[in-house]
Amino acid sequence: xxxxxxEDDLQAADxxxxxxxxxxxxxxxxxxGEEGLGAARNGEFDVMIVDRMMPKMNxxxxxxxxxxxxxxxxxxxxxxxxxxxxxxxxxxxxxxxxLVKPYAFAELIARVEALSRRRETGSVQTLLKVxxxxxxxxxxxxxxxxxxxxxxxxxxxxxxxxxxxxxxxVTRTMLLEKVWEYHFDPQTNVIDVxxxxxxxxxxxxxxxxxxxxxxxxxxRLDA
Amino acid sequence: xxxxxxxxxxxxxxxxxFLGLFASAASAFLAYIYVATAGEATRRTEQEITRExxxxxxxxxxxxxxxxxxxxIERAASERSFLYLLMNKDSKRVSGTIEESPVExxxxxxxxxxxxxxxxxxxxxxxxxxxxxxxxxxxxxxMLFVGADIGEDEAYVEKITRALQGAAxxxxxxxxxxGALFTRNVTRSMAGLTTVVEAVRNGDLAARARVRxxxxxxxxxxxxxxxxxxxxxxxxxxxxxxxxxIAHDLRSPLTRLRARLExxxxxxxxxxxxxxxxxxxxxxxxxxxxKTFAAVLAIARLQAAGTAPDPIVFDxxxxxxxxxxxxxxxxxxxxxDFAAELGNDLPVRANREFLAQALANILxxxxxxxxxxxxxxxxxxxxxxxxxxxxxxxxxxxxxxxxRERVVERFxxxxxxxxxxxxGLGLSLVAAVAEAHGGRLELAEGPGKVGEMGPGxxxxxxxxxx
Numbered sequence: 001x002x003x004x005x006x007e008d009d010l011q012a013a014d015x016x017x018x019x020x021x022x023x024x025x026x027x028x029x030x031x032x033g034e035e036g037l038g039a040a041r042n043g044e045f046d047v048m049i050v051d052r053m054m055p056k057m058n059x060x061x062x063x064x065x066x067x068x069x070x071x072x073x074x075x076x077x078x079x080x081x082x083x084x085x086x087x088x089x090x091x092x093x094x095x096x097x098x099l100v101k102p103y104a105f106a107e108l109i110a111r112v113e114a115l116s117r118r119r120e121t122g123s124v125q126t127l128l129k130v131x132x133x134x135x136x137x138x139x140x141x142x143x144x145x146x147x148x149x150x151x152x153x154x155x156x157x158x159x160x161x162x163x164x165x166x167x168x169x170v171t172r173t174m175l176l177e178k179v180w181e182y183h184f185d186p187q188t189n190v191i192d193v194x195x196x197x198x199x200x201x202x203x204x205x206x207x208x209x210x211x212x213x214x215x216x217x218x219x220r221l222d223a
Numbered sequence: 224x225x226x227x228x229x230x231x232x233x234x235x236x237x238x239x240x241f242l243g244l245f246a247s248a249a250s251a252f253l254a255y256i257y258v259a260t261a262g263e264a265t266r267r268t269e270q271e272i273t274r275e276x277x278x279x280x281x282x283x284x285x286x287x288x289x290x291x292x293x294x295x296i297e298r299a300a301s302e303r304s305f306l307y308l309l310m311n312k313d314s315k316r317v318s319g320t321i322e323e324s325p326v327e328x329x330x331x332x333x334x335x336x337x338x339x340x341x342x343x344x345x346x347x348x349x350x351x352x353x354x355x356x357x358x359x360x361x362x363x364x365x366m367l368f369v370g371a372d373i374g375e376d377e378a379y380v381e382k383i384t385r386a387l388q389g390a391a392x393x394x395x396x397x398x399x400x401x402g403a404l405f406t407r408n409v410t411r412s413m414a415g416l417t418t419v420v421e422a423v424r425n426g427d428l429a430a431r432a433r434v435r436x437x438x439x440x441x442x443x444x445x446x447x448x449x450x451x452x453x454x455x456x457x458x459x460x461x462x463x464x465x466x467x468x469i470a471h472d473l474r475s476p477l478t479r480l481r482a483r484l485e486x487x488x489x490x491x492x493x494x495x496x497x498x499x500x501x502x503x504x505x506x507x508x509x510x511x512x513x514k515t516f517a518a519v520l521a522i523a524r525l526q527a528a529g530t531a532p533d534p535i536v537f538d539x540x541x542x543x544x545x546x547x548x549x550x551x552x553x554x555x556x557x558x559x560d561f562a563a564e565l566g567n568d569l570p571v572r573a574n575r576e577f578l579a580q581a582l583a584n585i586l587x588x589x590x591x592x593x594x595x596x597x598x599x600x601x602x603x604x605x606x607x608x609x610x611x612x613x614x615x616x617x618x619x620x621x622x623x624x625x626x627r628e629r630v631v632e633r634f635x636x637x638x639x640x641x642x643x644x645x646x647g648l649g650l651s652l653v654a655a656v657a658e659a660h661g662g663r664l665e666l667a668e669g670p671g672k673v674g675e676m677g678p679g680x681x682x683x684x685x686x687x688x689x
Contacts (some may be wrong), residue, residue: 088533102513182583183579186587188590190549
């Protein structure tokens, strides 16, 4: 995956580049908004990671400009600002996701990978298929090896999200945000319980577990 | 050149302005009085002269020159007389009280003139009075002049003028005096406030303005400033306390983290052992530190803003239902009986995310502290006051009455809860969220002691009516 990092904090950009490169991605960097605009216009990227506060042209202005020009590359905003209004403003400007500094690196990778997948599955799907697992989005049914699995509505949404991001790590925060639409940080392992319930339904009685726990990151659904 | 201080004060400038305005108004008023009174006196004299002239001309027309001559001689002898001069056809004096006519050029028409008369009293003092007179030609060609001493009128007008001048001087002097007094008063009232402001600027947050109890604007300003300083001082103290508390609370996990990393490093350097376990633990420690940070930041922002950002109106029951759905499995896992009693049609106006965080913190606490086999009840209802109450009741050990206020403070954790994870910010954040929405946090005893259970805790987040 080709990733453009637009970040004026060079140390942070270094760390990001190193981590993303190790995770198998190719990175390009820009040190401020104007440089970022030039790089985005001249290159093809799968995802852009954009810091909100930068000299010359801030992240929001940069993305607004690109979106006006028709550039639809998925954007992950990074910000030291964590207020509710900031995230909303970032998303309204055309950002696709928003991560507050400081963040766990696993969180960054998971979100970047989730964004890239999002573009590939742009068309409307009615059937999701991950290995033996099949989800009918219209009939609201799930089958594994042809056997129907009975899910609660929220479990269905949770599994749908995991299936759309199959093979990728998704973090607990991402699940809370995307499935429950809450943007807070629970003190307890509230997500883990829901995952373990889902796991008992889709993995119990089958020879091979599909829903994996990724240490330090979250969960992953493997085919 | 610098003006003396008093001239630079706003009240004094205002005084001068008002004095100027008042003086103009007074001048116009006095000028009117002058014109009205002084003009009136002269006009009255002229009327009298005219009447006298008509009477004499009437006598002439009825009875002829000799009769008029007789009248002039008689009237000239009376006590308070007019000035008379009767002249024959050759303009020679026939009778009267003056020697010659003061009218220099007589055109034949009745002519008014102003002139001076000299008057000698018994002691021989000669005085000159202003006078006014009318000369007319009689139908036979003789000339009659009637005049009057208007010295008394003039003196009267002069008196009025002098009185008016005095009044004007008085207005200016009194105005300046009152202005100075007013200025001094205001300056003195301001001086206290200025002293306080200066003291605060120099870092003395404990300085307070004196409230004199006069309930005027200055008192209002002084108590306003004092209230502001109280708030500022509390907030500064809060920040200081938070700073200390953060330092205290972060020091131990950071120390732990450092020790773990150091041990792992030494192990790897010595070529023994797998550092994975230590690194994983270090990551967990770091997450804990970051969570504490996030909570402190959220509280600080809410308190700094005073109000919650982006409030929307939504149904409290449905909102709590979503939360219940999120937390119910966790309770079940811990062997807790979870029940929710959610009212209908309870609109609240709030920032959804902060409210979710607050309710989550309350539920987190309840789940954390209630032992297996206990129960947790989430309830949303409208109080008789119209407020909407979110309450979570548990059957855990509860919080002793004496500690209930304290547990809401930042970083306060009761002794028996130190073993549990968490930074002690949960309820502080709930309180901050409640306050930012104009609501409040209430802690009370739960359902009471039943066997091993209880007495429990009832935490209520009370939101104002939407």
